[in-house]
Amino acid sequence: MASVRSFHKPTLDDHLLRPKAASSQPPDVAKRQLAPPAGASRRLAILISSLPLTLTSLPRSSEARERRNRKAIPLEEYATSPDGVKYYDIIEGKGPVAKKGSTVQVHFDCIYRGITAISSRESKLLAGNRIIAQPYEFKVGAPPGKERKREFVDNPNGLFSAQAAPKPPPAMYSITEGMKVGGKxxxxxxxxxGYGPKGMNEIPPGATFEMNIELLQVEPPEGKQT
Structure with a gap:
């Protein structure tokens, strides 16, 4: 008597649970069928080879970007200068080092409670009273204010003071020592x-404030090389 076979329609669960049968084809035929096209294989190899470099470089670039963009820096991460002023290098710089006696050019911004109260980026032309970004030049370690007594120079845009930037705080004359050009x-x-019991602009008397310094240029002390 002939046996009666029951017909079962395969379902998705059957495909997921049924063990895969061994291929009856020769191994070389199976490999040829499973291998991707030559062009796709080449593109895949290029993509995979680039992954380690990409994954390795991402943390470094993101760490440098995070350091530059940090607004709130914990006090314990600041270094302390010999005269007790705290500082934090946002960018270390790669150029010549500012040493005591070096003539330097900087941009500086004094910030009080999130407001820029004083900035070298707001130097003024005497003719027309226009505002330009004029770097501040001084000697590292020199007495504050001495460099402000300078003659006027001719400028294509009008008569310009060689030191027209606002008055910086005394801390800037010593805290720039050790910085490298390009550093912030x-x-x-x-x-x-700072500005002591008198204050300055929006900085009230006796106030503590933040100052950002960007070192633009260094000239070594006379008779010395950097």
Whole structure:
């Protein structure tokens, strides 16, 4: 008597649970059928070979970007200068080092409670009273304010003061020592190294404030090389 076979329609679960049968084809035929086209294989190899470099470089670039963009820096991450002023290098720079006696050019911004109160980026032309970004030039370690007594120079845009930038705090004359050209440093300026009991612009008397310094150029002390 002939056996009766029951017909079962395969379902998705059957495909997921049924063990895969061994291929009856020769191994070389199976490999040829499973291998991707030559062009796709080449593109896949290029993509895979580029992954380690990409994954390795991402943390470094993101770490540098995070350091530059940090607004709130914990106080314990600041270094302290010999005269007790705290500073943090946002960018260390790669150029010549500012040493005591070096003539340097910087841009500086004094910030009080999130407001830029004083900035070298707001130097003014005497003719027309226009505002330009004029770097501030001084000697590292020199007495504050001495360099402001300079003659006027001719400028294509009008008569321009060689030192028309606003008055920086005394802390800037020493805290720039050790910086490298291209570097950016954030400084916490206490009243005794800042504008003291008089204050300046929006900075009230006896206030502590932040100062950002960007070192643009360094000339070594006379008779010395960097």
């Amino acid at each position: 440093r954030r400084v916490i300026v206490p009243p005794e190294a």
